[in-house]
Amino acid sequence: MIIFGVDPGLTRCGVGVIEAGIGRRLSFIHVDVIRSDPHTSQDLRLLTIFDGLTSKMDRFKPDAVSIERVFAQSNRNTVLGTAQAAGLAMLAAAQRGVPVALHTPTEAKLAISGNGKADKPQVERMVAAVLGLNALPTPADAADALSIAICHALRPQGALQGGEREQHLTTAQRQWAIATQRAQRRGGVRGGM
């Protein structure tokens, strides 16, 4: 199972891709930061982030996209851009029929280190250890994206709430549901009446 982790941001959007194998054995695939130029207009910045996310999703073909949850009470200067970057990651996943999960930073730290208040160097060391890397992942701040991916692989089963249940359709089931929904909106499918 390929898991695509996203640490959303408008200036720097971290992406970490891992594979979760049998017995939850995890291996490293890719880590990177997609950047957009703060001096260009917001619409072009969003396009840059979206193009980066979609080209990576098309390259790594994830089975799940795990995104760090954004909170309204976060830093006022950056929260809207961060929420928009997270929204683009959700859109890119939905367009591909890939299920999305949102995890908090605390959940990620807990899953990786057993300590919801672990600091950044601790998290980086544990990410390297869990993935069997010889060196810390670089760029350093993309470790957060890997930790969000790892969190999804190691999350307790059955800990789902409300709207998250439908996320756990298989990719094929979701693609079918989305295609049907789109066709119905276009008036192309009227079966079942």
Add this chain to the structure above:
Amino acid sequence: MIIFGVDPGLTRCGVGVIEAGIGRRLSFIHVDVIRSDPHTSQDLRLLTIFDGLTSKMDRFKPDAVSIERVFAQSNRNTVLGTAQAAGLAMLAAAQRGVPVALHTPTEAKLAISGNGKADKPQVERMVAAVLGLNALPTPADAADALSIAICHALRPQGALQGGEREQHLTTAQRQWAIATQRAQRRGGVRGGM
């Protein structure tokens, strides 16, 4: 000039399309609300809003997209979804090379009624009057999207700041700039060195 106004929202996203002719004569083209089901997951809701926005942009081929500006200090329960819907409208415009402008509700009310604190019924009546409609626009709450479009048509010229300047490339110039930028990221254009 076709102006595509957006009153962003995740549950209800208003769209109002007008034409600004010679002498700033304005005429009504379209008004609608794109809805997403609050009981489905957030990624599918964003996909529904994005599909609605892109199909309307492809239908009306706007020369400008005017979006109500979202503030971080807005209602905490809805601000993230609202920001994400605004981000999708910006993305859809950028993908089509259409310039984007953000206007505040106060700017829209000022442009339409001369009163930045006008109430909703006043704005609805003025939208109908400015567009020469015999009845108030329906659905009622989509009047905000029309007012954001009208605001863009009636905005004072030369009132642009910082990053907004590059918004005022023509559509063809922006499409060229975006295509060049994408090709450079893919390593496909190396000229000019």
